[in-house]
Amino acid sequence: MQAKKADALRTEWGDRPCDHPALAKEYAEGKRTGDYVCTQCGAKVSFRERAEILASRRT
Numbered sequence: 001m002q003a004k005k006a007d008a009l010r011t012e013w014g015d016r017p018c019d020h021p022a023l024a025k026e027y028a029e030g031k032r033t034g035d036y037v038c039t040q041c042g043a044k045v046s047f048r049e050r051a052e053i054l055a056s057r058r059t
């Protein structure tokens with residue numbers, strides 16, 4: 001997902017809680033940033049945070 005789109009999502013989503021059901025790789029100007037973004041709320045999630053989210057779902 002483009003970083004700009006994630007920004008727009010974040011603005012739209014506001015302060016509502018989100019458990020980040022789906023994470024997409026973040027791109028800026030056609031390049032991977034190395035981070036991920038939530039496709040629902042637009043939150044930026046680092047590689048490490050993503051691993052923690054995925055691990056917490058496995059239990």
Ligand SMILES: [Zn+2]
Pocket residue numbers: 018019020021038039040041042043
């Ligand atoms: Zn989210």
